[in-house]
Amino acid sequence: MSDNIISISNLVKRYGDNVAVDHFNLEVKNGEILGLLGPNGSGKTTTINCLLSLLKYDRGDIQIFGKPMAPDAYDIKSQIGVVMQNVAVIDTLNVYENVDFFCGLYIKDKNLRKKYVEEALEFTGLTDYKKYKPKKLSGGLLRRLNIACGIAHKPKLILFDEPTVAVDPQSRNAILEGIKKMNRDGATIVYTSHYMEEVEELCTRVVIMDHGKNVASGTSSELKSSLINRETIRIGLPNKSPEIIADLKEINHVYKVLEDGNDVVIKCDGGEHNLVHVLSYLSDNNIPFGHVTTELPTLNDVFLEITGKELRD
Amino acid sequence: MSVFKAVFKSIKSTFGNLILYFAIFTFFGNLSAKTIATTNETMFKESKVSVAIINNDESALSNGLVDYLKETQKVVNPRTDSLEDINENTRFGIYNYAVIIPEDFSEKLSNGDAENALEYISAGASTSEYLLTQKIDDYLKDVVIYLECGYSEQEAIDLTNKQMIKLEETKALVQSSTEEDHFSFFSGMYTFNAYSLMMILCTCISSALLFMKNPDVKNRISVSGMSFQKRNTAIITSVLLLGIILTLLCIVAVHILGFNYSSDKSIYYIINTFALMLIGIGMAYLITSITSSENIIAMLSNMLTLSMCFLCGVFVSTDLMSASVLKAAQFLPLYWYVSAVHYINDTPLGQIWGTTFATKISIEILFALIFFALGMIISRKKEQYAV
């Protein structure tokens, strides 16, 4: 039996002339946290909606838990939890009632449901806000409520569709920690976002989407190691000259030197101690320099290299 | 200029409602105004009662009666055989009277056993019922007496008809009456306008004010380079202009629908309507200060406007209301608007402009100011207590 919880092959979804999802393939293994990364309009939410059988698609095959997904596949749906991009709660019900209502769509047993609801509220830090209506909650708490409604029934597969949009950093950290815990407890997670920092921190494997296509997939390290650029050093050099630039280019593993105002940006392809070599050159030649920063490559760099644009364009 | 334009664009969502109330105004207002309008006449004109006839006899005697009614009254098609439906038609004034001639009508008359020979249906003991019952009774009585006195059926019918024709010459004399003794079409339309214009104003002005109250819009404008004074001037100007446009639309509609009727008093009706416009704007401001929910605004607008219309003589004539209700209605702005319409109707042209008219208009404007002031107080208090 396949270890894949989700298997999407050759998915195509068109909105008129616009191809939102273009022969997209995806496999999600049991127990992993898969990050679906891509800029706005890349087709992430459309893919999720097709996966959940909410959207009609033009072509493709979608299987969850080894079975074809359909709107009336209740046995599959009962094991899926969804945290929508937009807050999906009922405004006139309070926090407890919201979680109870949605949990009740999955769990018929009253006592078990009650236990799960209390646990979900505790998990998301909403126990003190049971009687509050959604209107009275802050943005962060509302997002937590959104999560609680999606995971209260302890699903095996959880889909998070950009759950931290417009959320304060404290709440965001709490959400990410919570997701990690759910994964440790056995849930497989698909996490879509355009925040690469979250995906890098959270996900065991990353799929990058652009224009509806799967443009790259692998672990963070695998994706970054595919880059030419392994380290970027930025130095403030007020007195730079063409000779200095040329000399810097000669340093081992430096493959590109760019000028950016008063700064010089040095890109290195691999190697260790690149910073030491550059600083040694400058001090040996009595070249004054200002601030120094060094950056390791990010997924944004991966995306930029593959597509020629930024993740947050 | 951008605030100004934005206010106008914000009412796009209310177009459906606007069209609905405008359609109601032009259709219902027109229909009801035409129904109640009376005109100045100097010659005696006999009031004809609209009567439906069901003739189950079809004899010479019954046809004689039918012919008499056709000549003297307004005979209409009953369009139903159901007595219940006929009753409803008379009760709701579709026609005033229905005559049901039974099968044995002529037999009864000929045999001299004429008691209850004819049945009729009418809406209660009204003047029209009395009048027509008397006329038919007089006609039948004539025929019966002639038959009893030895005349043949045909002779009886002919003589009775001859008499009725001769009696047509007996006419009342109409002493000169003025236009002020009648209720004009324009008075009817402008009375109905109280409902439709109020609803149109409440809906559209509330929508525009809500838009400006939206916190994001408000904040965005307040951090822009636009001064407080300039901003508020733009809002006030745009709301007033919106009100004026909507009011003018209604006024133009009245005069298009009433092109068959003349009115030298239009200017006074128009002044009164603009006073109503201020009331509508004031009320819209008050309602939007109470709530920001579009649903609740719509509900409050409908509730207040409809209730006022029923209490102030817009849908049901003030003649039919009790004195205590009318006294209490004086605390409602629409009472003064309707009162002004009636005043314009009942007063000769040269005498309208005076203290009475000015008082009524001033009271309407005062109500508008009160609504506005109340709205400001409520908004302030809400801000103070962060409600």
Next chain:
Amino acid sequence: MFVRIFLYKIKELTRMRSIVGWNFLFPLVLATAFYVGFGNLIKEDPDTFKTIDVGYVNTNSQDSPFSELLEELSKETDEHIQVLNVQSFKDEKSASKAMDDKKISGFYLENGDKINTVIKENGLASTTLNQIVRAYENAKFQLEEITTNHPEKIEQAIKLQSKDLNLMKEHSFGNNTSRYLQYFFALIAMSSLFSSWISTSMLNGICANISEGGKRFECAPANKLVAVAAGTLAGMLIQSVSNAIVVIYIQYVLNINIGIPLGETILITTIGSGIGIAAGTLIGSLLPNPKYHVVVPLLFSMTCSFFSGLMWDQIKQLIQYKCPIINKINPAALITDSLFIRATYGRTDTYIQNIIIMLSMIVGCLFISSICLRRRKYVSL
């Protein structure tokens, strides 16, 4: 599942301020306004005969048969009708002044054999005054005719003329419902149709193409049609309670006798609520955009209510006269008509027909809605 959703929908809907306002408060306020405005008209029918104030100037030196006739008409009849209230004036000028001052509608001027009727304006009152003179002259003409051609019958003719022959009889329907009660029935009909936005609100949390909550619902292993049925029933219950409150308020607080047993009134209004709910479900399923979910039901309710007589009681009957089919497809007119017929005539064929049409409308709307709502996959969200 059905019961859970039913109970939660009741909770959800009854906490919506707009629903409480529109569906519970608004009808009560309007009923009160109707009662204050014209409640008295229902108890005292304004279409009663109004005694005509008339003046009488007799330039002859003695009383005439006409003055005796006027005296007769000034007395109250067995039906408690006093036709005339006669005021005598010494001359035409004073009578004319009284007419200008609106103290009398007109006056009779008897000069020798001639009787002139002078009026201010045309109308029923003036026609009645004129008719009295005509009837008087008619009797004279008739006697002249019989004297000429059948003189042997003159005594009989005189006897018959002075006798009330009771030639006409008014058809009685037993229970006469005031036409002003129509306004209250139209109000109840309007209130019933307001339930249409209860169902559009209800659909909000069930359909993925309407709201995020609906999306979440459709991801769950829950049967959509069961949920819609539960929500529909919850809406109907809420509206039925609202209508029952309005009916009880009108009947027992405002003391206006509707003329129908309470149970049956509530049954008719419950069916009316069903139409509103079904219509709202249809609107919600055909127009998924939430911005139409209040405006369209409001337009629908108010338009139907206007044509059922909410603002102008005559309109429904006018439509019935000119184009009755419109009343048969207007749900507000059906509700109003059913109430009015039941109050006035009892359970007639038309009443049963109306009930059947209303039930068919409910079934039809729900059937079409279920076809639209069966869809679980959307082209776009």
